[in-house]
Amino acid sequence: xxxxxxxxxxxxxxxxxxxxxxxxxxxxxxxxxxxxxxxxxxxxxxxxxxxxxxxxxxxxxxxxxxxxxxxxxxxxxxxxxxxxxxxxxxxxxxxxxxxxxxxxxxxxxxxxxxxxxxxxxxxxxxxxxxxxxxxxxxxxxxxxxxxxxxxxxxxxxxxxxxxxxxxxxxxxxxxxxxxxxxxxxxxxxxxxxxxxxxxxxxxxxxxxxxxxxxxxxxxxxxxxxxxxxxxxxxxxxxxxxxxxxxxxxxxxxxxxxxxxxxxxxxxxxxxxxxxxxxxxxxxxxxxxxxxxxxxxxxxxxxxxxxxxxxxxxxxxxxxxxxxxxxxxxxxxxxxxxxxxxxxxxxx
Numbered sequence: 001x002x003x004x005x006x007x008x009x010x011x012x013x014x015x016x017x018x019x020x021x022x023x024x025x026x027x028x029x030x031x032x033x034x035x036x037x038x039x040x041x042x043x044x045x046x047x048x049x050x051x052x053x054x055x056x057x058x059x060x061x062x063x064x065x066x067x068x069x070x071x072x073x074x075x076x077x078x079x080x081x082x083x084x085x086x087x088x089x090x091x092x093x094x095x096x097x098x099x100x101x102x103x104x105x106x107x108x109x110x111x112x113x114x115x116x117x118x119x120x121x122x123x124x125x126x127x128x129x130x131x132x133x134x135x136x137x138x139x140x141x142x143x144x145x146x147x148x149x150x151x152x153x154x155x156x157x158x159x160x161x162x163x164x165x166x167x168x169x170x171x172x173x174x175x176x177x178x179x180x181x182x183x184x185x186x187x188x189x190x191x192x193x194x195x196x197x198x199x200x201x202x203x204x205x206x207x208x209x210x211x212x213x214x215x216x217x218x219x220x221x222x223x224x225x226x227x228x229x230x231x232x233x234x235x236x237x238x239x240x241x242x243x244x245x246x247x248x249x250x251x252x253x254x255x256x257x258x259x260x261x262x263x264x265x266x267x268x269x270x271x272x273x274x275x276x277x278x279x280x281x282x283x284x285x286x287x288x289x290x291x292x293x294x295x296x297x298x299x300x301x302x303x304x305x306x307x308x309x310x311x312x313x314x315x316x317x318x319x320x321x322x323x324x325x326x327x328x329x330x331x332x333x334x335x336x337x338x339x340x341x342x343x344x345x346x347x
Contacts, residue, residue, distance in 0.1 A: 012081050016073055019071060030046055042078045102119045110127070142178070158178075169208075212231070215236065237256040239257045253271050
């Protein structure tokens with residue numbers, strides 16, 4: 001499927017400089033583009049590639065126009081505009097409506113005639129599958145699951161009892177939503193399982209990456225609000241709430257009963273302690289450990305960047321000696337009468 005630059009400019013609100021009749025039929029990187037391709041420039045570090053690209057047109061911002069002599073679509077947000085054009089030029093393959101002969105659908109389940117149910121899928125009692133939903137091969141929907149319109153379960157997705165998924169949400173292969181949370185009560189050196197009685201609510205326009213898990217609530221539901229984007233290999237524990245339009249990168253773990261606000265940006269491999277709250281509009285850099293609540297918007301980090309091993313070993317040795325250094329400094333402060341000032345600073 002192709003489009004002319006004139007059509008793209010009108011449809012996506014861009015300023016066009018070049019021939020509106022030029023057509024593009026696919027997207028490519030600046031370095032790899034050939035005639036017929038549309039490329040984009042969002043990171044100024046790649047501006048030098050504009051001089052050598054063979055793309056038929058480039059999406060860029062006004063500040064970069066002078067660096068390229070070919071056709072351009074000028075956008076205030078080139079990356080977003082590129083994403084929308086790429087979706088137009090590379091639409092996903094349409095799934096045929098109907099239920100595969102190998103799928104097992106309970107007689108009490110309701111599947112919209114326009115939905116697709118793939119090979120070896122299983123749909124449990126009382127489940128509801130909405131219009132144009134796509135259930136890929138080997139997916140499992142337990143009893144009472146509800147899928148709204150246009151939900152896509154790519155493959156091998158498991159949804160536990162009572163899980164609800166909002167319109168247009170996408171769950172990538174291997175996602176597990178609604179398994180039991182990690183709930184155990186200690187008793188004389190042993191552990192007693194706490195029944196997990198809640199479920200999971202997922203809002204509209206959510207995407208959950210491959211092999212990510214979202215545990216069901218212990219009593220009330222775990223909640224993923226609208227527009228949330230979860231990367232691969234994330235663990236969301238029971239009774240967590242993730243606010244609307246928050247994004248979380250891979251390998252992050254969120255402990256039970258933690259609430260993450262709206263429009264947050266969480267880097268990869270971040271660890272959240274349980275029973276804490278994160279304000280709206282918080283950014284957490286990768287590999288951070290969040291052990292207490294964050295009450296105000298801002299950018300937060302923890303952890304130490306890598307060093308050569310010999311330098312790292314010296315740093316660790318210094319860390320271990322910090323307690324002794326503190327005691328010596330306090331003794332020196334007392335000896336010169338600075339104790340009162342230090343106590344004032346700490347208060």
